[in-house]
Amino acid sequence: MSERGWQLTLTVLAFGILLALPAVIPSFYASLLAFTFAYVIAAVGVNLLTGYTGLVTVGHGGFFAIGAYATALMAKHLGTSVVPGLLVGAVLAGVIGFGLGMICLRLGGAFLAIATLGFALAVGAILNNWPVFEGREGIQLGKNSVLGLQVKDVGFYYVVLVVMALVMLASWSIIRSGVGRAFVAMRDSERAAEAMGIHLRLYKTLAFSISAAMTGAGGALFAHHNRYVSTETFGDAWLSVDFLTAVVVGGQGSLLGSALGAGFVVMVPYYLGELRDFAYILNGVALIAVLLFAPEGMAGVLARLFRRIHRRCAQPITRVVNQVSVGRG
Amino acid sequence: MDLLTVRGVRVFFGGLTALDGVDMNVPAGSIYGLIGPNGAGKTTLFNCISRFQTYANGSIEYRGRDLSNLGPHDVIRLGIARTFQNINLFRSRSTLDNILIGMHSHLGNPLAAMLSLPSGLKREAALRERADRMAEMFGLTDVLDQQVVHLPFGYQKRVELARALAAEPTLLLLDEPVAGCNEEETRELSVIIRNINRERKVTVLVVEHDMSLVRAVCDEVTVLDFGRNIARGSPQEILNHPAVVEAYLGEAVPVRA
Numbered sequence: 001m002s003e004r005g006w007q008l009t010l011t012v013l014a015f016g017i018l019l020a021l022p023a024v025i026p027s028f029y030a031s032l033l034a035f036t037f038a039y040v041i042a043a044v045g046v047n048l049l050t051g052y053t054g055l056v057t058v059g060h061g062g063f064f065a066i067g068a069y070a071t072a073l074m075a076k077h078l079g080t081s082v083v084p085g086l087l088v089g090a091v092l093a094g095v096i097g098f099g100l101g102m103i104c105l106r107l108g109g110a111f112l113a114i115a116t117l118g119f120a121l122a123v124g125a126i127l128n129n130w131p132v133f134e135g136r137e138g139i140q141l142g143k144n145s146v147l148g149l150q151v152k153d154v155g156f157y158y159v160v161l162v163v164m165a166l167v168m169l170a171s172w173s174i175i176r177s178g179v180g181r182a183f184v185a186m187r188d189s190e191r192a193a194e195a196m197g198i199h200l201r202l203y204k205t206l207a208f209s210i211s212a213a214m215t216g217a218g219g220a221l222f223a224h225h226n227r228y229v230s231t232e233t234f235g236d237a238w239l240s241v242d243f244l245t246a247v248v249v250g251g252q253g254s255l256l257g258s259a260l261g262a263g264f265v266v267m268v269p270y271y272l273g274e275l276r277d278f279a280y281i282l283n284g285v286a287l288i289a290v291l292l293f294a295p296e297g298m299a300g301v302l303a304r305l306f307r308r309i310h311r312r313c314a315q316p317i318t319r320v321v322n323q324v325s326v327g328r329g
Numbered sequence: 330m331d332l333l334t335v336r337g338v339r340v341f342f343g344g345l346t347a348l349d350g351v352d353m354n355v356p357a358g359s360i361y362g363l364i365g366p367n368g369a370g371k372t373t374l375f376n377c378i379s380r381f382q383t384y385a386n387g388s389i390e391y392r393g394r395d396l397s398n399l400g401p402h403d404v405i406r407l408g409i410a411r412t413f414q415n416i417n418l419f420r421s422r423s424t425l426d427n428i429l430i431g432m433h434s435h436l437g438n439p440l441a442a443m444l445s446l447p448s449g450l451k452r453e454a455a456l457r458e459r460a461d462r463m464a465e466m467f468g469l470t471d472v473l474d475q476q477v478v479h480l481p482f483g484y485q486k487r488v489e490l491a492r493a494l495a496a497e498p499t500l501l502l503l504d505e506p507v508a509g510c511n512e513e514e515t516r517e518l519s520v521i522i523r524n525i526n527r528e529r530k531v532t533v534l535v536v537e538h539d540m541s542l543v544r545a546v547c548d549e550v551t552v553l554d555f556g557r558n559i560a561r562g563s564p565q566e567i568l569n570h571p572a573v574v575e576a577y578l579g580e581a582v583p584v585r586a
Contacts, residue, residue, distance in 0.1 A: 170444075173443065177442040177445065177449065178433060178436040178453065181422075182430070184419065184422060185433075188420050189418070189420075191381070191401075192413065194401040195381075195402075195405065196402075196433045196434070198433050199400075206439075
């Protein structure tokens with residue numbers, strides 16, 4: 001089987017397992033996984049911008065918050081449920097992402113990182129101080145329903161799983177298209193990309209807004225998962241740092257990397273339990289270790305391992321085939 | 330007929346005059362050379378044409394169309410493609426991807442491509458087929474899936490040329506194509522450049538230091554020095570032109586025995 005064939009098989013297998021999982025695990029773990037999936041969705045968005053397009057963002061917690069508060073306010077004032085909140089949250093984040101992209105167009109590298117960090121902090125400050133958002137008091141969301149059906153832990157698990165699958169599919173479709181190639185081209189060489197006819201302004205803002213919309217969708221699901229939003233979570237830039245950590249540790253420019261990295265940043269503090277404050281230290285250590293020893297992240301290390309095994313298994317077979325064909329000749 | 334007409338172009342960098350009213354006509358179908366000593370303004374003029382550099386006065390017209398309001402990403406749609414002086418490939422990508430990115434101007438509707446709509450997929454398949462043919466022409470078929478950074482220098486040069494030609498330009502701008510090449514590689518590239526010109530009917534404008542390449546491929550040459558035209562003619566005429574010899578070697582001073 002080709003590497004592409006393996007990739008497809010393993011992806012289908014992984015989603016198959018995720019579909020069956022709630023049948024065998026307690027609903028508490030299903031809920032924890034749903035929480036992780038919301039992070040994965042956000043990380044896929046961040047990876048599109050930072051991993052593929054090479055625009056480092058330390059501000060996507062802001063888009064996550066926009067998605068979360070959009071759906072929370074809609075639920076509170078209009079009584080809407082998950083689907084409309086999710087759509088509005090994603091679109092709103094996408095539009096604001098477009099705006100931020102326009103503003104940050106001429107920035108790159110560390111300057112862009114700082115500008116996006118500023119964005120996250122500004123969003124946090126607005127949430128803290130504008131009474132509509134209820135600051136640390138927060139906004140409570142009612143029971144979740146999807147298309148008229150009430151969903152609990154396991155039901156919501158499937159909702160988030162489906163959205164995660166769709167976001168990953170969309171991301172994959174973009175990446176393998178000419179538009180995805182243009183994103184990567186801008187990362188590798190802006191000058192050459194321009195000479196090939198890639199409109200930098202257009203494609204950068206496009207990357208920004210798609211990425212922001214995806215992260216906003218993750219935020220909306222996060223809000224419905226917790227059924228509560230407050231500046232306890234959204235008031236500072238830690239979410240943004242979490243997402244960037246997820247992408248770098250998981251693997252820049254890899255969908256699998258987004259998933260692994262998001263799993264990492266959620267699970268580490270969870271399993272540390274009482275010691276969860278040490279998670280930041282662990283994340284920091286992981287970041288440094290990855291940048292020094294495996295810049296391609298967890299996904300890259302896995303892929304290398306897989307290729308080695310694949311080659312070792314494939315080798316004797318080709319040898320046999322060669323011998324057979326030589327024997328015939 | 331002239332494909333490209335440059336009239337009185339001036340470029341200033343602060344107080345420095347990089348181009349001081351340069352003229353140049355590139356006839357359609359020719360291989361045209363732009364030469365001159367270091368700092369003569371060749372690359373500046375080259376960048377003015379490919380729109381990486383703005384110019385203060387004068388005009389640059391391509392097929393009678395003024396280029397002054399266009400950006401670097403626009404000119405390829407008019408049929409002007411370029412290469413870079415010190416190989417500027419998409420490092421992390423394969424040979425195939427580099428050629429495909431070269432075809433960006435033929436991508437069509439980006440939304441259809443992004444969403445993998447049937448029309449987008451059809452276009453993609455067509456581009457892929459053309460990329461394969463392009464790779465075959467440049468002898469790159471064996472390295473299609475290899476990351477370009479790992480390719481030998483000569484291969485990288487060819488990927489860069491294939492990428493520029495992938496857009497199917499009518500005017501190809503080459504910025505010092507044989508910089509860093511040995512004699513063998515220079516000869517190889519001369520053959521390739523001539524083939525591009527003859528078989529694909531592409532007009533070529535080449536900025537070059539290397540006289541052997543200029544002599545081998547150029548039909549006509551413009552020589553710049555200190556941002557001004559100093560000579561124009563066939564490579565043979567140019568190499569014996571007193572102003573050119575002076576620009577390159579300095580003024581001839583009688584030597585006293």
